Amino acid sequence: MKNKLLFLGPPGAGKGTQANLLCEKYGLAHLSTGDLLRDEVSSGSVLGAKAAEVMNKGELVSDELVLSIVEGRLENINKGWLLDGFPRNVNQANSLKNLLEKINQPLEAVILIKIPDDFLIKRLLARGREDDNKQVITNRLKIYREKTSPLIDLYTNQGILEGIDGNADIDVVFSCIEKALG
Numbered sequence: 001m002k003n004k005l006l007f008l009g010p011p012g013a014g015k016g017t018q019a020n021l022l023c024e025k026y027g028l029a030h031l032s033t034g035d036l037l038r039d040e041v042s043s044g045s046v047l048g049a050k051a052a053e054v055m056n057k058g059e060l061v062s063d064e065l066v067l068s069i070v071e072g073r074l075e076n077i078n079k080g081w082l083l084d085g086f087p088r089n090v091n092q093a094n095s096l097k098n099l100l101e102k103i104n105q106p107l108e109a110v111i112l113i114k115i116p117d118d119f120l121i122k123r124l125l126a127r128g129r130e131d132d133n134k135q136v137i138t139n140r141l142k143i144y145r146e147k148t149s150p151l152i153d154l155y156t157n158q159g160i161l162e163g164i165d166g167n168a169d170i171d172v173v174f175s176c177i178e179k180a181l182g
């Protein structure tokens, strides 16, 4: 099975949910920038406080901070890995490309989890995390469309993107992802 992976999709598509399942089953390292940023926030550091302010508005945290978090970790992984929520814009995608060239571990597959906005909003409101209120969710969707969705064309053109219907039961979505990764 392909094991150098990236999950792409709008907020609430189920990237974190599916990433946990896949990493547990196949022993992959799970690198979720959302989780790592939330850890930084919980640590009470100055950087964390800055990140919290941005996240609670539904904006993207600075590329500099996100890259510093990802870089050290990716370099130290000796098994397959799954990037969840990173990259989220073209600049981050370019940095990732350079980093993967440096460590000689090319990306093998990008899974795009697709789901209509109405369902996303319902799911996120039900989850109720600090950044899961109507106004912030609307902003997160807008940022996704503006900044993250150009990555769909980028990876489609590289021939490594697989689209999955995320509007189904968790185990059904999981089977589709496993099938796509061969």
Ligand code: B4P
Pocket (backbone or CB within 6 Å): 009, 010, 011, 012, 013, 014, 015, 016, 017, 018, 033, 034, 035, 037, 054, 055, 056, 058, 059, 060, 061, 062, 066, 084, 085, 086, 087, 088, 092, 123, 124, 126, 127, 131, 140, 166, 167, 168, 169, 170, 173
């Ligand atoms: P993330 O933590 O990445 O979270 P997300 O995109 O909102 O959610 P995800 O798609 O993982 O959904 P989940 O499985 O949890 O980002 C949060 C914030 O961090 C961003 O807004 C940004 O500020 C910052 N950030 C993160 N990465 C960054 C980066 N690279 N650069 C800059 N800033 C960055 O599922 C959502 C809910 O749906 C859950 O309650 C789940 O139980 C439910 N669910 C999942 N699958 C389901 C299914 N099939 N059916 C029904 N419910 C389902």
